Amino acid sequence: MKKIALTLFVLAFSFAFAHEFWLNPxxxxxxxxxxxxxxLQVGENFQGAKWKGTITRLTYYFDKQVKNLNVVVDTATRSFKMNTEGEGTQMLVLQNKPSFIELDAEKFNAYLQEDGLEEVLAFRKKNGLEKTKGREIYERCAKLIFQVGEKKTGHFKQITNLPLEIIPLQNPYAVRKAQAMNVGFRILFQQKPLAGIKVRFWQKIQGELFKNEAISNEKGEVNFKFAPSGKVMISAVKMIAHDKPQEADWHSYWASLVFGYEK
Structure with missing residues (x-):
């Protein structure tokens, strides 16, 4: 009975608090x-619910151009439309208005453990805070890479100055369809390589989900091997002390990078 209760708690916790956010074309x-x-979706395992946050930045990278987009988000579907321009490997970048959340100590500690935020968990234990609630400001740093036409271009590796961002080291579209590939990704925090962060890999092919994870090296890099099929998400989260303790104790940044092969 205790095992069943614990399993139900973990499932409920994961659904409620361990959500990824991504741009789903x-x-x-x-x-x-x-x-x-x-x-605009939030959830796990590519099972997305409607994201109801507020967009503060939406930037389109194409044909050696950068354009800030003003879009109308459909309130019913939580989606928007955009016209593609030019040709090549293109990118869309989103930031949101930071949001506040407060969790009781048990849920906050479990969330830190689940997402590999060991430094924060260790700080709480060292300072006798593990039984205190967690007050957190969190924000999203999302990227979508897609292909217009057959021309392959370099926007996929452009630094966008997101607080936390994930950059592929190879163009994920410049491969043969049947060829498995080993692709590197660099994680930057405040434009500097971030070592020791847990990075998650998700791939969904015809309804089947494949997952993996890795810890970034001293260059902020990880590698994942996968076949160019279905859709792929790479995600990471970084948490630091919030600079205004009267507002919150912590500030987290949730990064996602999505690309795929569905036409």
Missing amino acids: DRFWYRKGETATIL
């Missing part, structure tokens, strides 16, 4: 000038 390959529909 209607597909990943477009013809020049086609309209893309982008869903």
